[in-house]
Amino acid sequence: MTQSYLVAALMGSVVTAIVAYFLHRFYAAQATTRIRVEAHARTDALAQTQARRTEETGQEEQAKQELESAIVDLRDDLARQIATTDEIRVALKTAVEEKDQWTQQARQIADEASRLKSLAATFERWHEQMISLMTQNQDMHAKNHELSAIVRHVVIVSLNASIEAARAGPAGRGFAVVASEVRELAARSEELSKSYRNSLHRNDLTTTTTFQDIQAGGKMITASLGSVEALANQLQSKLH
Amino acid sequence: MISSQAKDSIERIFYKAAQARLPMAPGDVCDIVPIKPGSVAGKGAIEARAKDGGATQAGRPQAPTGQVVVLTISGILFRLMLLLHFNEDDSTRDYFVKDDAQSTFGEIVAEISNLCCGAMNQELLRYFPDLGMSTPYMLSAQCVPHLENLKPSYLSSYAIQLGDSVYVAATLCVCAAAPIDFVADVSAVEESSGELELF
Secondary structure, rough: HHHHHHHHHHHHHHHHHHHOOOOOHHHHHHHHHHHHHHHHHHHHHHHHHHHHHHHHHHHHHHHHHHHHHHHHHHHHHHHHHHHHHHHHHHHHHHHHHHHHHHHHHHHHHHHHHHHHHHHHHHHHHHHHHHHHHHHHHHHHHHHHHHHHHHHHHHHHHHHHOOOOOOHHHHHHHHHHHHHHHHHHHHHHHHHHHHHHHHHHHHHHHHHHHHHHHHHHHHHHHHHHHHHHHHHHHHHHHHOO | OOEEEEEEEHHHHHHHHHHHHHOOOOOOOOEEEOOOOOOOOOOOHHHHHHHHHOOOOHHHOOOOOOOOEEEEEEEOOOOEEEEEOOOOOHHHHHHHHHOOOOOOHHHHHHHHHHHHHHHHOOOOOOOOOOOOOOEEEEEEEEHHHHHHHOOEEEEEEEEEEEEEOEEEEEEEEEEEOEEOOOOOOOOOOOOOOOOOHHH
């Protein structure tokens, strides 16, 4: 009895083991299939990712080449810019030097114009000399006036002498000739005095107008130099 | 040497300056009449007017006696001389001196002449940028006929009546070293504030 129980138990165990084995095989096959499907899916995803990466890498490579090309271009540009900047710097330096020279020249012109304005004093000195000349002329006018008065007196005296000579009759004939000569000389002196007076007036006018011309010309030159000075100062302040 | 329009312009400038500066009161008459060459100052139209107005013959300037005020405006190519002949009679003295006890008649007429010439100078500066003006100087009126000796390009005399009985003679003389031609427009309004700048 016991044996039969044992056999039955053994048989049951064997059957159970066989069933368990097959069940294990079935589930293992299912799991394998599932894993394979998942592996395929992952392989596909990885392939897609790989393709994208490859494409991205290509794009990056292209971008890199473009960037390198741009860098080369920029480097060339920079070199050119540096060269241009150097040229400009040299030109600027030259311009600054020239500007300094011009400023200096403008200052020199302004100083020179300012200095030359003192010429006005020279012109005024010449004009003052006119006063001295005119005073001399007036003195000559007075002397000529006196001479004219003397000549008029001599004319009267000679006329009186002629009258006295006529009264003396034949004895006064020689005296009459002398009186006539004196009257003649007095008339010539009077003419000379008039002519001299005219010359003095002409001299007055010529002297006055000439010296006034010098004085006015001096003012004109001073004013012009003032304009030159102002322009040079304007130029100087613009150059600063 | 001086074109006829330049002569007219100089005359217009003189008229404007004389009318602005010679009358002592703004409302005073200032009649200017050109004197023809060879005639005695004051003869001609102004003499007739003086007679019509009842003025005495002594009221007119009797050239060449008395004193004239001489002024010069110098440019690069020309010089212009203005000679103003004031009679020193009572009416002229009363007209110009008035109550001024500080100055002599000579000083006052020299000052007035200076203002008149200064006004001409200011006007001429519009056409000739480089000009200068002298200070006034008194000369005998007998010097005036000798202006011909300066070989002027333009010489012109005028009789000026101021108020009722004051007569002043004026002579303009321009000596030019080159042809001068310009047209003066004297219609601009007179500026009354420039008197100090004239000195």
